[in-house]
Amino acid sequence: MAYQQEYGNPQKHRHSDYPAQVGVAKWKVTLQDVYNLSQLYKALHDWAVENGWADRDEREFPEVYYFDKDTPIGKEVHFWWRLEKAPENTKSKLFRYFMDLDFKLLGLKDAEIMYQGKKVKTKRSEFELECSGILVLDYDKTWSNSIFKNWWELFYKRSIARQFVMHKSVVFQDSMKFRDIIMDHFKLTTFMPEKEGGEYYLKRDFT
Amino acid sequence: MAHKSNTPTLYAKHRGFFDVEKVIKSVQNWYVENNFSTIHIPKYKQNFPKPEGIERQVEMHGEKKVTGYVKMHIDIILHFFYLRDIELVRDGKKVKLQEGSVNIEIAGVLELDWQNRFSGSKFLEALDNFYRSYIIKYKIGDFWDDMVLDTEIEVMDLIKSELGAEVV
Structure with missing residues (x-):
């Protein structure tokens, strides 16, 4: 086999530069159904903005990747959101929340259905969303650049253990609330005991 | 090293009338009420509705710390x-349910040294090996393995009772 010389920019995960990160939530939803895509997209976008995961300025919204292809069975659309949030009510930069969302739509086609005696135009496709909720520790690298870097693990596992657990639960709950918007839209089983935003986000009523 | x-996987099949949402919700709540520190839902899949009915698949994974050395995965x-x-009449009231079949699979894993305290050198790994093979050998087989299996049986009984199946 030919020898492959090392090149200057090896591939690595975008979080690998941080001293430590903890995977908190990981879920995947794959649904084949008829639904209102624009309504669902706006609901998810608005939730991210209102809950501090994305900027209100459209130019700063973290949709980092978009791919679109026409196939015989319909359109194939991929787009990625890389949401990021600083913990609330604290100036400390020890913790940072990340939520990586990979959307995939397969066989996207226009569809017309009869709903409550009226013809309604919708979309029909396989809707897949994969989410990773990550808590990054020592975000500003204060500890890893100091003389106490060997004591970092002891610090966050013992001294600020409760805060660590609290931040993990915040990332987990926000991730599940995001999932519940989708599950509520498709009228499926949600995870959190309360409905996210009450009845504000419209369900798949095709109106 | 972890x-x-x-542990043995439990399987069950049921066909009849049940509330799908209630079954899934009860399993999710079981994880939360039993203090599972990590809960993932790695798969929730639903196929296009067909004339014979809808197909849905849900996978859930939970991790619970038993001690600083032992962790349970379900x-x-x-x-x-x-x-x-469908709509049924039960006790004089109309109830909205679903009719269909369900396959249930519950698998458990016992993880030892989940914090990797005995990793980093061959001496520590050998020490861990000795600890597992001689000192706590019978505690693993008689207590912790059975604890995971009992937990699997408990959640299987919960799902069966939600489905309306016979629970012994």
Whole structure:
């Protein structure tokens, strides 16, 4: 086999530069159904903005990747959101929340259905969303650049253990609330005991 | 170094009338009420509705710290087939349920040294090996393995009672 010389920019995960990160939530939803895509997209976008995961300025919204292809069975659309949030009510930069969302739509086609005696135009496709909720520790690298870097693990596992657990639960709950918007839209089983935003986000009523 | 061992997987099948949402919700709540520190839902899949019914698959994974050395993993897979909405009359009241079939699979894993305290050198790994093979050998086989299996049986009984199946 030919020898492959090392090149200057090896591939690595975008979080690998941080001293430590903890995977908190990981879920995947794959649904084949008829639904209102624009309504669902706006609901998810608005939730991210209102809950501090994305900027209100459209130019700063973290949709980092978009791919679109026409196939015989319909359109194939991929787009990625890389949401990021600083913990609330604290100036400390020890913790940072990340939520990586990979959307995939397969066989996207226009569809017309009869709903409550009226013809309604919708979309029909396989809707897949994969989410990773990550808590990054020592975000500003204060500890890893100091003389106490060997004591970092002891610090966050013992001294600020409760805060660590609290931040993990915040990332987990926000991730599940995001999932519940989708599950509520498709009228499926949600995870959190309360409905996210009450009845504000419209369900798949095709109106 | 973390050491994982699988406990027997439990399987069950049921066909009849049940509330799908209630079954899935009860399993999710069971994880939360039993203090599982990590809960993942790695798969929730639903196929296009077909004339014979809807197919839905849900996978859930939970991790619970038993001690600083022992961790329990419980994976639950629910696979619903031929689901159709129906209305039944029970005790004089109309109840909305679903009719269909469900396959249930519950798998457990016992993880030892999940914090990797005995990793980093050959001496520590040898020490861990000795600890597992001689000192706590019978505690693993008689207590912790049985604890995971009991937990699997408990959640299987919960799912069966929600489905309306016979629970012994």
